[in-house]
Structures are given as C-alpha cells and as structure tokens.
Amino acid sequence: MEGLIFEQVLKLNQRRGQRDKILLRSANFPLPTFKFQPQYCSMSTLPHRCWAEIDLAALERNLGKIRAALPPRVRYVAVVKADAYGHGLAQTVARLMQCGADCFAVANAKEGADVREIGSGWPVLVLGAVLPGEESALVEYDLMATVSAPEEIVRLNAAAAAAGRKLNVHLKIDTGMGRIGVWHRDAAALANELAAAPNLAWRGVFTHFSCADSDPAFTALQRQLFLDTLRELPAPADPKGFLIHADNSAGLESFAADSPINAVRVGLLQFGLLPYPDSLLSRLRPDPVLSFHTRVGLVKTLPAGTSVGYGRTRTLERETRVAILTAGYGDGLPTAASNRAQILIHGQRCAVLGRVSMDSTIVDASALAEVAVGDIATLIGEQAGGSIGVAEFSRWCDCIPWETFCSITQRVPRIYKTTRR
Numbered sequence: 005m006e007g008l009i010f011e012q013v014l015k016l017n018q019r020r021g022q023r024d025k026i027l028l029r030s031a032n033f034p035l036p037t038f039k040f041q042p043q044y045c046s047m048s049t050l051p052h053r054c055w056a057e058i059d060l061a062a063l064e065r066n067l068g069k070i071r072a073a074l075p076p077r078v079r080y081v082a083v084v085k086a087d088a089y090g091h092g093l094a095q096t097v098a099r100l101m102q103c104g105a106d107c108f109a110v111a112n113a114k115e116g117a118d119v120r121e122i123g124s125g126w127p128v129l130v131l132g133a134v135l136p137g138e139e140s141a142l143v144e145y146d147l148m149a150t151v152s153a154p155e156e157i158v159r160l161n162a163a164a165a166a167a168g169r170k171l172n173v174h175l176k177i178d179t180g181m182g183r184i185g186v187w188h189r190d191a192a193a194l195a196n197e198l199a200a201a202p203n204l205a206w207r208g209v210f211t212h213f214s215c216a217d218s219d220p221a222f223t224a225l226q227r228q229l230f231l232d233t234l235r236e237l238p239a240p241a242d243p244k245g246f247l248i249h250a251d252n253s254a255g256l257e258s259f260a261a262d263s264p265i266n267a268v269r270v271g272l273l274q275f276g277l278l279p280y281p282d283s284l285l286s287r288l289r290p291d292p293v294l295s296f297h298t299r300v301g302l303v304k305t306l307p308a309g310t311s312v313g314y315g316r317t318r319t320l321e322r323e324t325r326v327a328i329l330t331a332g333y334g335d336g337l338p339t340a341a342s343n344r345a346q347i348l349i350h351g352q353r354c355a356v357l358g359r360v361s362m363d364s365t366i367v368d369a370s371a372l373a374e375v376a377v378g379d380i381a382t383l384i385g386e387q388a389g390g391s392i393g394v395a396e397f398s399r400w401c402d403c404i405p406w407e408t409f410c411s412i413t414q415r416v417p418r419i420y421k422t423t424r425r
C-alpha cells in the first residue's frame with residue numbers, strides 16, 4: 005500500500021437519482037471509467053438456471069372452487085400483496101380480474117398503484133398503515149385506505165380535501181391480533197369520527213384473525229368480538245356495497261352462511277395451499293399454482309471422508325455421486341435447508357448435502373440410475389411421479405409457506421402457463 009495515495013470521495017448526487025458512490029483513487033491507478041454500453045444480447049435463448057412456473061389456469065380453478073363454496077352474496081377480495089405472494093403481481097392480478105375477483109387487497113400505496121395499472125374498475129384496499137406522505141397517492145390512484153386511528157382520519161381527510169376528491173376507507177378493528185386496527189372497545193368512537201369526516205367515504209369494516217389456522221376457540225372469540233362491535237357502530241351513509249370482512253384463508257373454515265360478514269380476503273388458498281394439513285378446506289382440492297425448479301450443473305463422484313460445502317458441515321460416509329445444482333439461497337433455497345431438504349431428479353428424492361451456497365447446492369445423486377448435466381431438479385412441485393409440496397419444503401426451511409413464496413428471489417424468472425384450463 006506504500007506509495008499509494010488513497011482518497012475516499014463520497015459523492016451524493018440526489019438530483020440525478022444516483023446512489024452514494026465511494027471512489028477509491030490512487031496515484032498509481034488511473035481513475036476508473038464507466039463504459040457500459042447496452043448491447044443486443046439474446047439472453048432469452050439462454051437456459052434457465054432456476055425458475056418458477058406459475059400455472060394461471062390453476063389459480064383460476066382455485067378461485068372458482070373457493071367461490072363455489074361460499075354463498076353467492078359474499079364478495080371475493082383477492083389478497084395480492086408482496087408481488088402476489090411472489091407469483092408476480094401483473095399476471096396474477098390480470099387473471100384474477102378476468103375470472104371473477106371482486107376486489108384486491110395490497111400492503112401499501114405503491115402496490116395499489118401497480119394494481120391500478122393492470123385494470124380499472126376494481127376496488128383496491130390498502131391493508132397497511134398509511135405513512136405520512138403516502139396519503140395523496142391513495143387519493144390519486146383511487147385506493148381504499150385502512151383506518152385505525154384518529155390522526156389517520158385527519159391526514160387522509162386533508163389529502164382528499166386538497167385533491168378535491170373523496171377517499172374511500174375501511175375501518176379496521178383489532179379483536180386480538182394486536183397489529184393494525186383500532187382496539188375493539190374504541191371502534192365505535194373512531195367510526196363516528198370517520199363518518200363525520202367530510203372528504204372520506206366509509207366503505208367497509210374488517211378485522212383479522214391471528215390464529216385461524218391453529219386455534220379455533222380464539223378465532224371464534226375474535227369473530228364474536230367483531231360481530232358484537234359491529235352492533236355498536238353507526239350505520240354507514242352508503243350501505244350499498246359496504247364490505248364487512250374478517251376471514252383469511254384459514255378463517256373460511258368457520259365462515260357461517262348466515263353471518264353479516266359479506267366478503268372474504270383470500271391469499272394462500274387461491275395459490276393452492278391449505279392453511280394447515282388437516283384443514284376442512286382440503287375438500288376444496290385447491291391446485292398448486294407455483295412450482296420451483298433448477299438444473300444439474302455438474303456431476304462428479306467424491307471419495308468417502310470428503311467434506312462438502314462451506315463450513316464443512318457434512319462429511320461423506322461413503323463414496324458418493326453428487327450433483328451440483330445451479331440454485332442456492334440467492335434464489336430462494338435458504339441455508340436452513342442445508343443437510344435437510346430433498347429435491348427431485350427424474351422423480352426421485354435426493355438429499356441436500358452440506359450447506360446451501362448462494363448460487364449452488366450439492367445433492368446426493370448416488371441412488372439415481374442416471375443423472376446428467378442439464379437435468380431438471382425440482383425443489384417444489386411434481387416430477388415424474390414424485391412430489392414435494394410447499395408445506396414440506398417450508399418445514400425443511402424452518403419457515404411458513406407464505407414466507408417460502410416471498411423468499412423466491414427476483415433473479416428467478418417466473419414462467420407463466422397461460423392456458424385457460
């Protein structure tokens with residue numbers, strides 16, 4: 005390092021939207037120059053190293069089955085936050101719009117604006133808390149905000165007044181989730197404030213169950229608290245189209261046909277996943293929508309006693325034919341799956357050996373009659389009679405199915421099956 009003069013220059017050019025840059029300058033090296041020239045390169049002809057297949061016809065079938073199980077008066081709110089649970093917002097929402105979703109629910113204003121770009125005419129409910137600065141976007145994109153506190157009413161009402169428009173809102177009641185929502189005892193007071201806000205149009209009321217998939221008694225209590233609280237609320241100025249909703253996928257199990265609840269918010273189930281293994285909803289037979297695949301990049305045989313992968317977490321007990329897959333935690337197979345998960349090659353299960361790397365994973369291919377570079381390895385889905393579901397994959401990864409979907413990273417292309425059936 006001697007003889008070099010290093011100078012750190014922090015350049016912050018917000019006006020041009022550039023990120024912070026730290027340039028390391030030395031007397032001995034010329035200043036780096038940026039030579040990027042976009043060039044035509046047919047990347048589409050390259051084989052995929054890791055990809056997710058999304059079956060839009062399965063999504064459509066699932067929506068149809070869920071609708072058929074509900075009374076016709078019940079509205080279907082499709083929950084498509086977090087890029088439609090990693091399935092890709094644009095394609096998922098477009099298909100749900102075509103096949104009968106009544107309304108969409110997203111996490112924030114940005115996601116709501118994205119839904120608006122896909123199609124018009126569907127109400128879009130933003131489930132998350134509204135940050136200061138997000139109010140005008142809600143008005144501009146004609147989204148429905150969730151209200152949980154008096155100060156939100158003030159901010160949203162002011163933003164709507166400034167735009168000379170009315171903003172649609174839903175009141176959220178906390179009946180035991182402890183997250184977004186006004187505590188149920190304070191709900192009537194807040195509803196009165198909401199009803200009195202001149203630039204807000206009150207369009208719905210809802211709650212959210214904290215353990216509909218694991219604790220039916222607590223879910224029943226939350227539902228009862230919600231129904232009791234509803235009776236204390238003022239009547240909405242415009243009862244037509246007013247939505248009353250509580251049930252997520254697992255909540256549908258205990259949905260009562262004669263309830264005042266007239267909408268459901270469905271996420272996981274429409275993507276083909278039961279909220280838990282013995283769920284009553286299994287009679288719906290939802291079809292898996294997403295499958296997740298990679299390829300064999302290298303095959304070799306290693307002698308007994310060899311340690312494999314970073315950290316040497318596994319030593320081979322016998323001579324082993326290993327296949328090196330072209331996917332790792334950079335794609336959505338987390339390190340928690342190291343030495344635990346299995347994948348399918350030619351329909352047969354192969355165990356993950358050692359720690360999952362960023363871009364590759366080692367599996368035991370000894371039991372396969374044949375394995376070749378380029379073969380498909382399925383992480384989630386069906387292959388030649390074998391099958392690995394999202395729930396099983398999630399257990400290996402110490403996470404929940406929602407998280408598995410959201411953990412498939414951006415670099416993984418989503419390939420859409422667009423057939424109608």
Ligand SMILES: Cc1ncc(COP(=O)(O)O)c(C=O)c1O
Nearest residue numbers: 083131212252253269270271272
């Ligand atoms: C408020 C709210 N409603 C509904 C859902 C949909 O839940 P599920 O995916 O279990 O159907 C979610 C999901 O996180 C949510 O946060």
